Amino acid sequence: MSPEDRLDERRTWTAALLVIGDEILSGRTEDKNIAQVAHWLDTQGVRLREVRVVPDDQAAIVSAVNWLRPNHDYLFTTGGIGPTHDDITIESIAAAFDVPVIIHPEARRILEEYYRDRPQGLTEARLRMARVPSGAELIPNQASGAPGVKMGNVYILAGVPNIARTMLEALDGALEGGQPMASVTIRAFAAESDVADLLKAVQDAHPGTQIGSYPFYRSGMFGADFVVRSDEGAKADAAAAALRERLAEAGVSTGEAD
Amino acid sequence: MSPEDRLDERRTWTAALLVIGDEILSGRTEDKNIAQVAHWLDTQGVRLREVRVVPDDQAAIVSAVNWLRPNHDYLFTTGGIGPTHDDITIESIAAAFDVPVIIHPEARRILEEYYRDRPQGLTEARLRMARVPSGAELIPNQASGAPGVKMGNVYILAGVPNIARTMLEALDGALEGGQPMASVTIRAFAAESDVADLLKAVQDAHPGTQIGSYPFYRSGMFGADFVVRSDEGAKADAAAAALRERLAEAGVSTGEAD
Numbered sequence: 097m098s099p100e101d102r103l104d105e106r107r108t109w110t111a112a113l114l115v116i117g118d119e120i121l122s123g124r125t126e127d128k129n130i131a132q133v134a135h136w137l138d139t140q141g142v143r144l145r146e147v148r149v150v151p152d153d154q155a156a157i158v159s160a161v162n163w164l165r166p167n168h169d170y171l172f173t174t175g176g177i178g179p180t181h182d183d184i185t186i187e188s189i190a191a192a193f194d195v196p197v198i199i200h201p202e203a204r205r206i207l208e209e210y211y212r213d214r215p216q217g218l219t220e221a222r223l224r225m226a227r228v229p230s231g232a233e234l235i236p237n238q239a240s241g242a243p244g245v246k247m248g249n250v251y252i253l254a255g256v257p258n259i260a261r262t263m264l265e266a267l268d269g270a271l272e273g274g275q276p277m278a279s280v281t282i283r284a285f286a287a288e289s290d291v292a293d294l295l296k297a298v299q300d301a302h303p304g305t306q307i308g309s310y311p312f313y314r315s316g317m318f319g320a321d322f323v324v325r326s327d328e329g330a331k332a333d334a335a336a337a338a339l340r341e342r343l344a345e346a347g348v349s350t351g352e353a354d
Numbered sequence: 355m356s357p358e359d360r361l362d363e364r365r366t367w368t369a370a371l372l373v374i375g376d377e378i379l380s381g382r383t384e385d386k387n388i389a390q391v392a393h394w395l396d397t398q399g400v401r402l403r404e405v406r407v408v409p410d411d412q413a414a415i416v417s418a419v420n421w422l423r424p425n426h427d428y429l430f431t432t433g434g435i436g437p438t439h440d441d442i443t444i445e446s447i448a449a450a451f452d453v454p455v456i457i458h459p460e461a462r463r464i465l466e467e468y469y470r471d472r473p474q475g476l477t478e479a480r481l482r483m484a485r486v487p488s489g490a491e492l493i494p495n496q497a498s499g500a501p502g503v504k505m506g507n508v509y510i511l512a513g514v515p516n517i518a519r520t521m522l523e524a525l526d527g528a529l530e531g532g533q534p535m536a537s538v539t540i541r542a543f544a545a546e547s548d549v550a551d552l553l554k555a556v557q558d559a560h561p562g563t564q565i566g567s568y569p570f571y572r573s574g575m576f577g578a579d580f581v582v583r584s585d586e587g588a589k590a591d592a593a594a595a596a597l598r599e600r601l602a603e604a605g606v607s608t609g610e611a612d
């Protein structure tokens with residue numbers, strides 16, 4: 097292994113997510129894609145660093161895409177790739193890359209097949225779902241006909257969560273990434289304010305770890321999940337062991353999180 | 355009413371939301387605040403135009419706050435105002451405004467009262483929740499002790515959704531705003547790709563309206579909710595009536611959405 101390879105192995109791969117859709121900003125639809133993209137990226141060894149939600153507005157999409165794509169290894173988008181007039185993600189991303197929109201021959205073939213036995217067949221509206229920015233590749237969609245699109249480092253997914261999920265599954269192992277974040281969760285039956293100093297002391301004593309505190313109130317009891325994260329499993333384990341010990345000394349009972 | 359007042363009445367008031375928290379970006383916690391803030395803003399006559407999610411990182415928070423607050427009438431934030439070391443929203447927003455962090459006397463009094471009969475009383479960790487950027491006001495919290503904070507046009511809310519909700523309720527009617535967006539939803543039992551042309555034609559014939567198409571597949575049937583939105587109720591109603599007529603002509607049955 098060359099020194100460069102070793103360096104690369106330690107590199108942190110990052111991604112941003114752009115959620116596109118008036119329905120999220122109006123509150124009509126509760127987003128489900130942020131959590132599922134975040135989870136999936138973690139399994140691929142990529143850290144989700146930033147999310148933006150913008151309306152179905154070309155200027156807003158272009159501006160966000162051109163800010164986010166050079167600042168991260170990967171940019172994922174969800175929403176706006178259907179057949180109707182408010183689906184403007186493809187032309188907006190083509191504009192961001194300054195390339196024309198074309199009909200992708202393989203996407204056309206997939207849609208012809210998908211709509212063969214349906215009334216009207218492949219109409220002009222349905223053919224909109226074969227459009228891609230010139231130079232793009234397809235991302236398979238096992239849930240419905242229309243494929244996702246990969247343009248440079250931008251991965252364009254459907255907004256419907258179960259379709260977005262099958263597109264992510266199709267991308268399993270396709271991204272260059274590092275190790276998934278190591279994470280240990282300790283559930284403590286104490287108010288987080290009772291143990292705040294102790295948490296900070298453990299984190300400070302364990303460089304390279306981060307301890308998040310997520311309070312809950314359930315069945316009449318105050319509690320908190322303490323999540324110890326690190327790029328290295330051994331560091332997360334050591335900090336978690338120290339935290340359990342300090343909590344026990346403080347008389348706080350702990351358990352496993354759900 | 356002066357001409358200026360009339361002009362003001364037609365003004366569109368906008369807001370951005372900044373969701374702060376590693377737990378959202380890791381996928382550990384599914385965000386519930388975007389939808390509830392969006393809904394609430396709409397009832398106040400304010401349009402949510404943009405959302406960003408950033409980690410518990412001061413540079414990321416400062417950069418997002420200073421980008422968003424001058425570009426919107428209001429900026430809301432959720433998360434990071436608890437008692438533990440990973441709660442850094444207050445110092446980050448103070449840094450964004452370039453003011454010191456102080457203990458707010460009224461917040462201190464509220465917390466003293468809240469923790470009076472609890473073990474340890476108002477500890478140093480708990481007193482962290484009385485910190486505000488110098489010059490800020492408090493937002494009442496009916497759900498737990500620690501108040502929210504208003505700094506300039508920035509409204510700093512808790513991350514726990516039911517606490518954030520009581521803070522929003524405390525702000526009912528406190529924001530200058532316009533009219534809530536008028537919205538009519540038509541549920542159509544057809545694939546959206548079957549009626550895409552017709553949707554676009556109705557929108558084009560009704561300036562000042564927007565028609566969103568949100569497909570669903572339920573109980574073996576394809577369908578879509580068409581949401582007609584406008585700043586003016588009469589325009590939304592007229593476009594919705596035209597859309598119902600065109601759908602009926604096309605043989606598509608429609609109903610009310612849930």
